Amino acid sequence: MTGPIASTSGVSEAGDGQGAARPMISTRDLSKSYETAGGEIHALDRIAIDVAPGEIVALLGPSGCGKSTLLEILAGLIRKSSGEVEINGGPPRPRPEVGIMFQQALLFPWRTVAANVLLPAELIDGRGQDWRERAESLLAMVGLSGWADKYHWELSGGMQQRVALARVLLLDPDILLLDEPFGALDEMTRESLDVEMMRIAAEASKTVVLVTHNVYEATLMADRIFVFTARPGRIAGVVEVERPQPRGIEFSTTPEFSEKVAQVRSLLSSGGEG
Amino acid sequence: MTKEITREVDGQEAETGPERGDRWERVIGPIGATFLAVVLIVAGELLVANGVLNEIIVPRPTHVLSALVSTLSEGFFYTHLWVTTSEVLIGFVLGTLIGFSVGAALGISRRARAIAYPYIVAFQGLPKVVLAPLFITIFGFGIESKVVMAIAISFFPVLINTMAGLTGVDPQARRLMRSLSASDWHVFTKLSLPSSLPLIFAGVKTGLTLALVGAIVGEFVGAERGLGYLLDVYSYQLEVPRVWAITGILAAMGVILFLVIEWVDRKVVFWQSRRDMSATM
Numbered sequence: 001m002t003g004p005i006a007s008t009s010g011v012s013e014a015g016d017g018q019g020a021a022r023p024m025i026s027t028r029d030l031s032k033s034y035e036t037a038g039g040e041i042h043a044l045d046r047i048a049i050d051v052a053p054g055e056i057v058a059l060l061g062p063s064g065c066g067k068s069t070l071l072e073i074l075a076g077l078i079r080k081s082s083g084e085v086e087i088n089g090g091p092p093r094p095r096p097e098v099g100i101m102f103q104q105a106l107l108f109p110w111r112t113v114a115a116n117v118l119l120p121a122e123l124i125d126g127r128g129q130d131w132r133e134r135a136e137s138l139l140a141m142v143g144l145s146g147w148a149d150k151y152h153w154e155l156s157g158g159m160q161q162r163v164a165l166a167r168v169l170l171l172d173p174d175i176l177l178l179d180e181p182f183g184a185l186d187e188m189t190r191e192s193l194d195v196e197m198m199r200i201a202a203e204a205s206k207t208v209v210l211v212t213h214n215v216y217e218a219t220l221m222a223d224r225i226f227v228f229t230a231r232p233g234r235i236a237g238v239v240e241v242e243r244p245q246p247r248g249i250e251f252s253t254t255p256e257f258s259e260k261v262a263q264v265r266s267l268l269s270s271g272g273e274g
Numbered sequence: 275m276t277k278e279i280t281r282e283v284d285g286q287e288a289e290t291g292p293e294r295g296d297r298w299e300r301v302i303g304p305i306g307a308t309f310l311a312v313v314l315i316v317a318g319e320l321l322v323a324n325g326v327l328n329e330i331i332v333p334r335p336t337h338v339l340s341a342l343v344s345t346l347s348e349g350f351f352y353t354h355l356w357v358t359t360s361e362v363l364i365g366f367v368l369g370t371l372i373g374f375s376v377g378a379a380l381g382i383s384r385r386a387r388a389i390a391y392p393y394i395v396a397f398q399g400l401p402k403v404v405l406a407p408l409f410i411t412i413f414g415f416g417i418e419s420k421v422v423m424a425i426a427i428s429f430f431p432v433l434i435n436t437m438a439g440l441t442g443v444d445p446q447a448r449r450l451m452r453s454l455s456a457s458d459w460h461v462f463t464k465l466s467l468p469s470s471l472p473l474i475f476a477g478v479k480t481g482l483t484l485a486l487v488g489a490i491v492g493e494f495v496g497a498e499r500g501l502g503y504l505l506d507v508y509s510y511q512l513e514v515p516r517v518w519a520i521t522g523i524l525a526a527m528g529v530i531l532f533l534v535i536e537w538v539d540r541k542v543v544f545w546q547s548r549r550d551m552s553a554t555m
Contacts, residue, residue, distance in 0.1 A: 077449060077453060094452060100450075106444075108464075108468065110468045110471075120454045123451075123454050123455065123460050124454075151545065
């Protein structure tokens with residue numbers, strides 16, 4: 001299924017040959033500042049992050065801490081100001097091995113569910129229909145078999161995000177960048193989608209960067225949680241969650257979970273004061 | 275039109291249940307409208323027959339009806355009808371194409387927008403009918419000047435709405451397209467254009483109605499054929515029932531054109547009406 005992409009993903013074989021230990025995502029001294037009418041705003045200040053292949057990390061912090069900015073830099077949607085960024089051994093730019101998911105499902109209302117899922121393939125090789133079978137199996141995987149020919153107004157918010165999930169998985173990306181993908185959904189729908197996301201990531205050993213402001217979501221899903229301070233965005237600390245993947249929702253009722261949540265909270269509050 | 279009425283009735287009937295409201299509306303609408311028409315016609319007939327209204331000013335409805343029948347049975351009427359219809363349709367199609375092309379150019383290029391902005395503001399403020407004498411002078415008394423008038427009056431809403439649609443595309447959706455390495459052409463054809471279609475079609479609908487206005491105004495100012503010309507002649511000859519009959523025909527023409535474009539709109543921008551429906555459900 002990844003056949004049509006293989007030619008464009010040669011980047012992954014390039015690099016300095018450090019082998020399997022090389023991080024999938026790596027930033028050094030990464031900074032970002034904006035020029036505004038009120039002067040310069042430091043969104044990110046010397047961020048250093050390494051994400052190993054197959055790892056799930058969360059970027060957690062209050063709004064305005066620059067975590068979404070960091071994700072957009074990783075996705076190649078905006079430029080860094082200074083420092084280094086490497087994605088899969090190359091500079092960040094939009095490409096098929098990197099999938100990004102936003103808070104809104106962003107389904108096009110003039111397209112059916114299947115046509116929405118096929119959009120990434122259509123933009124790459126212009127022959128979306130070749131991917132139809134894969135799109136349908138992905139829809140089945142996210143629990144929407146039989147919905148291929150419906151339109152988005154027939155779907156609930158959670159179902160729309162499932163379609164967006166199928167869409168981001170179509171080109172089988174190695175890296176998933178998730179910008180609060182389930183943030184607009186109710187708590188129960190969000191949890192079930194979180195669990196599903198972990199299962200998918202674990203099965204296909206995908207590297208996941210999750211941006212969230214939800215401490216529980218971060219603790220439930222992430223192997224490591226980078227806690228950010230607000231403006232300028234700095235990393236206040238990292239919390240490791242050793243529980244093996246994929247996790248179920250029952251993890252959230254364990255003492256280990258509560259302990260990690262407490263650790264994250266104390267980092268968040270210390271960051272807030274500093 | 276019907277959509278607004280539906281909403282009002284739904285609002286009033288909310289407590290007795292929307293289904294009952296809908297059924298009631300479906301029955302009362304046509305019956306009430308027909309009843310009102312009968313009342314107006316009978317009242318007009320009686321008022322004119324009893325001399326309350328002067329027949330030179332307001333004709334008897336029965337006279338208007340017989341004028342309508344005799345007008346429709348005369349061959350030369352269809353010449354005039356054909357002339358006006360051609361003016362309207364040619365003007366509307368060309369006006370829509372020009373409005374869309376210029377609107378798309380302005381919607382895509384920020385520089386073009388900056389240059390064109392003062393002209394857009396000036397043209398928006400101009401009552402376009404004042405251009406009619408100018409066009410008659412330039413393009414003569416034939417069909418050309420009316421077509422140009424119809425273009426001038428109908429292209430503008432299409433232009434404005436196309437531009438507004440293209441500049442108003444959801445920035446999040448643009449970000450999604452960029453993250454999928456979409457080319458500028460793909461962003462335009464697969465996102466910007468379809469997402470602008472509801473607004474563009476709203477402009478096209480206004481443009482069609484205005485094209486009719488443009489053609490008739492052009493014919494008023496100077497023409498040798500057309501329903502506007504015929505209206506002018508009958509008015510001058512004090513053939514008041516025929517004036518009313520032609521007016522009724524023009525109204526019918528406007529309604530037919532609007533219904534056709536409404537139908538096309540619902541087919542092309544199918545997701546818009548569906549979204550409205552699910553929003554009211």
